[in-house]
Amino acid sequence: MDMQPGQRVKSVRCTRDTLRVELLDGRTIIVPLAWYPRLLHATPQQRAKWKIAGGGYGIHWPAVDEDLSVEGLLRGLPAPRVGLQVPIKVGRARLRPTPRPANARSASLRARG
Numbered sequence: 318m319d320m321q322p323g324q325r326v327k328s329v330r331c332t333r334d335t336l337r338v339e340l341l342d343g344r345t346i347i348v349p350l351a352w353y354p355r356l357l358h359a360t361p362q363q364r365a366k367w368k369i370a371g372g373g374y375g376i377h378w379p380a381v382d383e384d385l386s387v388e389g390l391l392r393g394l395p396a397p398r399v400g401l402q403v404p405i406k407v408g409r410a411r412l413r414p415t416p417r418p419a420n421a422r423s424a425s426l427r428a429r430g
Contacts, residue, residue, distance in 0.1 A: 324387050325373030331356065331364040338376065338390055346387075352395030355383040 323342030330337045336356065338346045350357040356364055356378065363380040370377040374387045 320374055320388060324391070326369050326376055326387060329367050329376055331361070336385075338387070340387065341373075346390045348390060348393070348395075353383060353385065354396065355381040359383075 321342070323340065324344075325341050327339045327341050329339075331350065334350050336346075336348050336350055336353065340346070359378065359381045363378065366378065366380055368377045368379065369375070370384060371386065376385045377383070
């Protein structure tokens with residue numbers, strides 16, 4: 318999406334269940350807060366303390382570390398689900414599942430009969 322100067326954020330307001338973003342071109346975007354769990358679970362005071370980011374094309378809530386883009390809002394994109402996020406690698410360490418002891422599987426099969 319090619320962003321235009323009028324698509325910058327003018328104001329932001331949150332109610333108990335919606336996020337309302339007014340753009341400089343006069344449009345208003347209203348989306349459910351349920352799309353953004355960090356905002357949904359934030360206090361009204363935390364939601365009220367937002368900052369314009371990205372040259373006016375984004376919104377940042379420092380208290381809950383949430384960032385939204387006007388482009389994403391215009392496309393109607395909710396926040397990605399936690400299970401779909403890319404895992405973070407730290408150095409060379411990797412998390413691996415703990416292997417089950419060999420006798421645990423045998424005991425489990427015997428218990429089922």
